[in-house]
Amino acid sequence: MKSTIEDVSSVKKKLHIQVAPDTIAQEMVKAVADAAKKAKIPGFRPGKAPKAVVERHYATEIETEVMNKLITDSYLQALQEHNLNPVDVPNITNISPFDKAAPLNYTAVVEVRPNIDLGVYDGIEVNDENITVSDEELNQTIDHLRDMYAQLEVVEGRPLDKNDTAIIDFEGSRDGKTIEGAKAADYMLSLGSNSLIPGFEEKLVGMNRGETRTLNVIFPADYSNKELSGKDAQFVVTLKEIKKKVLPELNDDFAKDVGNNKSVDELKEGIKKDIEIRKKNELASSQREALLSKLVDAHTFDVPGGMVERELQSMARSQATRLARRGVDVNSFDYAKFREENKDLAEKRVRGILLLDVIAEKEKLDITDDEVNSAIAVMARGAGQTVAQVKKYYESLEGGLDNMKASLVREKTLSLLLSRAKKSYN
Numbered sequence: 510m511k512s513t514i515e516d517v518s519s520v521k522k523k524l525h526i527q528v529a530p531d532t533i534a535q536e537m538v539k540a541v542a543d544a545a546k547k548a549k550i551p552g553f554r555p556g557k558a559p560k561a562v563v564e565r566h567y568a569t570e571i572e573t574e575v576m577n578k579l580i581t582d583s584y585l586q587a588l589q590e591h592n593l594n595p596v597d598v599p600n601i602t603n604i605s606p607f608d609k610a611a612p613l614n615y616t617a618v619v620e621v622r623p624n625i626d627l628g629v630y631d632g633i634e635v636n637d638e639n640i641t642v643s644d645e646e647l648n649q650t651i652d653h654l655r656d657m658y659a660q661l662e663v664v665e666g667r668p669l670d671k672n673d674t675a676i677i678d679f680e681g682s683r684d685g686k687t688i689e690g691a692k693a694a695d696y697m698l699s700l701g702s703n704s705l706i707p708g709f710e711e712k713l714v715g716m717n718r719g720e721t722r723t724l725n726v727i728f729p730a731d732y733s734n735k736e737l738s739g740k741d742a743q744f745v746v747t748l749k750e751i752k753k754k755v756l757p758e759l760n761d762d763f764a765k766d767v768g769n770n771k772s773v774d775e776l777k778e779g780i781k782k783d784i785e786i787r788k789k790n791e792l793a794s795s796q797r798e799a800l801l802s803k804l805v806d807a808h809t810f811d812v813p814g815g816m817v818e819r820e821l822q823s824m825a826r827s828q829a830t831r832l833a834r835r836g837v838d839v840n841s842f843d844y845a846k847f848r849e850e851n852k853d854l855a856e857k858r859v860r861g862i863l864l865l866d867v868i869a870e871k872e873k874l875d876i877t878d879d880e881v882n883s884a885i886a887v888m889a890r891g892a893g894q895t896v897a898q899v900k901k902y903y904e905s906l907e908g909g910l911d912n913m914k915a916s917l918v919r920e921k922t923l924s925l926l927l928s929r930a931k932k933s934y935n
Contacts, residue, residue: 512587528613597815620813637932659754676750820855
């Protein structure tokens with residue numbers, strides 16, 4: 510096998526590869542022998558047909574198999590010879606016609622990681638702050654907790670208020686025709702939740718129990734059902750019952766109910782610690798993001814287009830998943846627009862990955878089996894699955910565990926850089 514390399518760019522190489530006829534002949538002999546063992550040709554017992562007959566009978570299949578093996582083997586050998594570490598599958602072109610008596614020639618264009626000239630990465634400045642929890646933050650959290658444990662009590666003798674919960678029957682129509690799926694009985698609606706069409710809840714305020722109203726509303730322009738988006742409709746609503754929230758008293762009994770606390774003071778102390786942890790995590794996350802952004806901005810190098818494309822695809826899948834969870838029709842997701850709007854961000858993320866990998870290599874950072882198992886255990890708890898289930902999932906993905914390990918190494922690298930960063934206070 511002979512190969513030469515051509516620099517298309519600092520991150521793209523073109524290999525010109527030639528496989529000698531004697532190598533082709535050797536592979537042909539092996540392929541014909543393998544085919545002969547399982548060949549079923551009329552007039553011959555299975556596996557007993559002469560090899561010349563087998564070669565004629567299965568010529569196309571044998572040549573395709575030999576061609577694929579020759580290209581795979583010679584490509585991998587060429588990568589070793591030229592010390593290339595590709596980041597994507599090659600683009601194989603210019604394959605010469607198959608001829609046992611002539612060399613096999615082809616070209617392989619492959620993207621590789623750039624050679625990065627590392628600048629200073631220690632002492633990058635990031636903003637820091639002293640974490641404190643104000644009385645207002647503490648009280649807001651306690652109020653939210655009390656709201657979660659609130660009980661609903663029936664209200665008599667007054668109309669529906671904007672803070673009430675309404676038990677209603679409703680049916681929607683447009684141009685005199687009932688809207689499919691726009692009908693419910695004994696529907697519990699918490700006013701202020703904005704769970705129905707904009708304007709619906711506000712038009713219920715002031716209704717009395719047993720009263721029926723016809724509401725004129727307009728479906729949002731981004732409504733999931735395109736036939737209704739931006740269109741007007743009428744809803745006939747009957748108020749069957751009014752309920753109000755009754756918050757539990759903030760006392761030691763409540764503290765015991767919500768977290769097995771001995772007292773309100775212990776409950777407050779636990780909430781305060783939780784808020785501190787959350788704020789510290791948020792600060793660390795913003796610091797890591799700012800540090801990586803500054804690191805990327807301080808280095809200039811070419812980026813493999815294939816890596817950017819894969820990052821864009823990953824971002825698009827995540828966005829589509831988020832939209833689906835919000836009830837948005839995924840078919841309405843404009844991938845082309847998303848790609849155009851997020852291409853620069855995807856490239857910046859790839860630059861960050863490449864820089865962290867180079868720094869990890871220079872700092873000789875690695876991940877241990879215990880750290881991998883610990884990370885899997887955290888994922889398992891978050892997903893409500895067993896460690897074995899999560900590990901099996903990653904093992905089922907191509908390069909799943911390797912990719913996870915690489916991600917953990919990058920996190921470790923970023924943590925190291927943050928520990929060496931220069932902290933400034935506003």
